[in-house]
Amino acid sequence: MGALLFLVLAVLTVASALTVVLHPNPVKSALALIVTLFMLAVIFVLLEAHMIAALQIIVYAGAIMVLFLFVIMLLNLQNEDPDRGRRRLALRGLAWAGGLVLAIELALLVHGAPVGTPVATPAGYGGAEAVAKSLFTDFLLPFELTSILLLVAVVGAVVLAQKQRRPTIS
Amino acid sequence: MIEVGIAGVKALVVLLMVLNVSVLLLWVERKGSALIQDRIGANRANIFGVMPFNLGFLNTLVADPLKMITKEDMVPAGADKFLHFLAPFLAVFPVLVTFAAVPFGDRLVIGDTVINLQVADLDIGILYVLAMSSLAVYGVVLGGWASNSRWALLGGIRGSAQMISYEIAMGLALVGAVMTFGTLDLQAIARAQGHHFFGVIPAWGILYQPLGFLIFLIAGIAESKRVPFDLPEGESELISGYFTEYSGMKQAAFMLSDFAESVVVAGLATTLYFGAWQVPFLFRDGFHFPGGFVVAMPHLAVVALQFGSFLGKVFALCVFQILVRWTLPRYRYDQVMDLGWKYLLPLALANMLVTGVVIVLLG
DSSP states (O other), X not given: OHXXXXXXXXXXXXXXXXXXXXXXOHHHHHHHHHHHHHHHHHHHHHTTOHHHHHHIIIIIIIIIHHHHHXXXXXXXXXXXXXXXXXXXXXXXXXXXXXXXXXXXXXXXXXXXXXXXXXXXXXXXXXXXHHHHHHHHTTTXXXXXXXXXXXXXXXXXXXXXXSOOOOOXXX | OHHHHHHHHHHHHHHHHHHHHHHHHHHHHHHHHHHHTTOOOSOOOOSTTOOSSOOHHHHHHHHHHHHHHHSOOOOOTTOOHHHHHHHHHHHHHHHHHHGGGSOOSSEEEETTEEEESSSSOOTTHHHHHHHHHHHTHHHXXXXXXXXXXXXXXXXXXXXXXXXXXXXXXXXXXXXXXXXXXTOSOHHHHHHHTOSEETXXXXXXXXXXXXXXXXXXXXXXXXXXXXXXXXXXXXXXHHTXXXXXXXXXXXXXXXXXXXXXXXXXXXXXXXXXXXXXXXXXXXXXXXEEETTTEEEEOOHHHHHHHHHHHHHHHHHHHHHHHHHHHHHSOOOOHHHHHHIIIIIIHHHHHHHHHHHHHHHHHHO
């Protein structure tokens, strides 16, 4: 049952991820990305990581992607024109090369991964309490550093977006 | 097999509850607004003009959907057909599934089976609710964008900015409640409100989190895009905003999602701040009034009372939202943003801080 569900989800996830890259319309690409993120959340639920699944939807599918869509709509981006100019061709070649390197890396990783028997997860694994405990004990320093990083980003955004003050004449 | 059946019945009960309360609200809204504005209100729905008295209630409930279903379904020229079709579904779906995590009763015991009166028993209930409500924005955005209309697009953009802004204040207001009860599980929160202060005052969440409730309610009304926060629709400027280009049942779906959203807000407020399904002094075996006065009650009567209490509270909060709607004028857009970011957000943060300090001091 679980394996079948995973298979269906995996196919849907990969299909929507491909749509993100291949669809010419930016709005539909963004929508496909939302579907991909939602499917990932469902896979997290299958892995008993309920907390991560909820956060995935709240943060990525629900907040960040709305901003993506918002910007795409505000800029009124049209369908991208395929094969325009030499520079685009070069970029495309670069993208293929990068993708190939990633694919090889992934294959090596999967190949080298230790194969063991699946272990039953302890009760409460992946729930809010377990995640919070490890976040505030073992991973406290990275957690706090991330929050400082985000704070810096917020301050930077405010500085960039604020209206220019006229220099006062002395 | 039986478990699947029970889960199905529970899901059906909750779905019908949300839909029926939403449709009832439509009628309360039309008649209530008439009452507030000293009009008669919807009185045209009559059967062949021979009804001796106007059963406005039933007639409107039947006539409105019939009208909606039989209307022509139009798709504007140049619209994105697929997304135009998809948007109403995306607007209704997240709202309806949100209620899955909201408990509508304590537990029902039939023979040896104990049924938890909640569709999905999630230990991350509140996060699930927030996740689903954060998806509700896509119906608005896509409805606005796919219509190929300037008014609709403006409405969609307004809607998305407003819903994202108020989601933050709403989430932070909920954090206060989560800190108070120490759990994300909505059923556990409901059970934690079962005792009484000094034996007489029911320990409902609003006593711990009055400011949190206020912020949650304001943000909730803003999330459901109703007056005074109906900028995304703003009929005096945008015709009807993001669903300008919708007709018939699809337009009805958008309206339904707004009403269902106010039901969801009322349901959550009831669960977190008004004791969920708790009835004052009612325990699992009957009433225990202060002074040792006990009225024993059969199990089924207790469950029915609890369900009735939940429904009654939800309906009262819905009616309150309608009163707000017909009392206040619409905000200007910059005022909406100011209220969300400059007032509600800092207040919610302060509420969190105070709650934390009090919890630490009380140990």
